[in-house]
Amino acid sequence: MSTYDVVIIGGGIVGVATALRITDRYPDFSVAIIEKEADLALHQTGRNSGVIHAGVYYKPGTMKALFCREGVEATIQFCKEHSIPFDQCGKLIVATKPDDLPRMIALHERSKENGLDVERLDAKELARREPRITGLGALFVPTTGIVDYSVVARTMGAEVKRRGGEILTGHEVRGIREESDGVTIETGRATIKARHLIVCGGIMADRLAKLSGLMLDFQLVPFRGEYFRLGSDKDDIVKHLIYPVPDPALPFLGVHLTRMIGGYVTVGPNAVLAFAREGYRFTDFSFKDTAEVLGYRGFRTLARTHLALGLSEMANSLSKRRYLALCRQYCPELKVEDLQPYRAGIRAQAVMADGTIEHDFIIRSTSRIVHVCNAPSPAATSSMPIARAVVDRAATQFGW
Numbered sequence: 001m002s003t004y005d006v007v008i009i010g011g012g013i014v015g016v017a018t019a020l021r022i023t024d025r026y027p028d029f030s031v032a033i034i035e036k037e038a039d040l041a042l043h044q045t046g047r048n049s050g051v052i053h054a055g056v057y058y059k060p061g062t063m064k065a066l067f068c069r070e071g072v073e074a075t076i077q078f079c080k081e082h083s084i085p086f087d088q089c090g091k092l093i094v095a096t097k098p099d100d101l102p103r104m105i106a107l108h109e110r111s112k113e114n115g116l117d118v119e120r121l122d123a124k125e126l127a128r129r130e131p132r133i134t135g136l137g138a139l140f141v142p143t144t145g146i147v148d149y150s151v152v153a154r155t156m157g158a159e160v161k162r163r164g165g166e167i168l169t170g171h172e173v174r175g176i177r178e179e180s181d182g183v184t185i186e187t188g189r190a191t192i193k194a195r196h197l198i199v200c201g202g203i204m205a206d207r208l209a210k211l212s213g214l215m216l217d218f219q220l221v222p223f224r225g226e227y228f229r230l231g232s233d234k235d236d237i238v239k240h241l242i243y244p245v246p247d248p249a250l251p252f253l254g255v256h257l258t259r260m261i262g263g264y265v266t267v268g269p270n271a272v273l274a275f276a277r278e279g280y281r282f283t284d285f286s287f288k289d290t291a292e293v294l295g296y297r298g299f300r301t302l303a304r305t306h307l308a309l310g311l312s313e314m315a316n317s318l319s320k321r322r323y324l325a326l327c328r329q330y331c332p333e334l335k336v337e338d339l340q341p342y343r344a345g346i347r348a349q350a351v352m353a354d355g356t357i358e359h360d361f362i363i364r365s366t367s368r369i370v371h372v373c374n375a376p377s378p379a380a381t382s383s384m385p386i387a388r389a390v391v392d393r394a395a396t397q398f399g400w
């Protein structure tokens, strides 16, 4: 049986950043990351928009607001130190209809409360900066950037290994037993013992928490985000990232035009209820995952509240023309034939038992385990501040 000071379950960016932080702060600790897939970053971390979010949207004082802002600097610093390509290209949040204007102004106020330097542009200035985009006005966020988070996570993983940490891929955790002298972790292939455990399981975080005996007042619900890629003739269509003004009640930012680090542009993501936690195609179906969502009272309450929106997202997913209409609101030149297939991602979103969406990150702990339970966007941007918070909590709680 292998024994470690600390084991981290989950080889996404949050787990790997946490392992890196531990090797940094406690170089004598033996550390291992356990990941069920054959490589790191194959789920949310490798299937997102690749945006280094500035921190505009989040309620001031929340972990999201604080960690996102710090995360911009930390991510860029890490990229510079490890020669990872990134581009702080800035973004425009575009108001396309009169209803958007008061929400855009409210967002501007919020960005100021979050300490950001965001500029308001009128329609003429928007057209000057982005001639192929139309709108009634926009917010310009200069600090937003782009990066490939799977490269960031794999680089962090290589750094953990260089410092003596181990990465055990192909090990799916099936049992967690917390005892007075440590934690025993059963994977399909091995029994592993740890003095302390940190769980960063992404969309599986709630199941792993329950597996260790934790009682939860929320459940993770999978929302698929579907993207298209624009053809290479549209690589220069925009200089910035282009976002709509989002619905403040929801944690999703709306279908946006994203310049990717590889030089192409994507459109997306929407937010459609997924019928499998790791099912990336519309047709992917898991009876267990679907029954779990539909059987959850919190989800049923949420679905009743947002029924019209949920059905509309489904319809947009099934019809390319409807999806296109969302982007044509701000980019009228786009045509159906511009939308080429691109990989989808699945967001892990905590829904509380009363049917409300938990917007902030959730971190819970027991006497030997810390669980990162809800780490939706902008958790890729915020991975290093989240890791710091997790390790600080472990240090206090476990007496490290």
Ligand SMILES: Cc1cc2nc3c(=O)[nH]c(=O)nc-3n(C[C@H](O)[C@H](O)[C@H](O)COP(=O)(O)OP(=O)(O)OC[C@H]3O[C@@H](n4cnc5c(N)ncnc54)[C@H](O)[C@@H]3O)c2cc1C
Pocket: 009, 010, 011, 012, 013, 014, 015, 034, 035, 036, 037, 040, 041, 042, 043, 044, 045, 046, 047, 048, 049, 050, 051, 052, 053, 171, 172, 173, 174, 200, 201, 202, 203, 204, 208, 224, 225, 269, 344, 345, 346, 347, 348, 375, 376, 377, 378, 379, 380, 381, 382
């Ligand atoms: C469509 C989409 C767009 C997004 N866009 C952005 C963006 O632009 N900017 C941003 O900052 N954030 C964005 N996000 C959010 C961001 O991608 C996530 O918040 C972040 O990647 C979460 O990282 P994680 O490590 O918690 O989860 P994950 O990357 O999902 O990693 C969890 C890992 O745990 C492993 N695991 C699970 N169960 C087990 C088990 N039993 N045994 C072993 N291993 C297990 C999984 O295999 C997985 O590798 C987006 C997310 C999505 C889905």
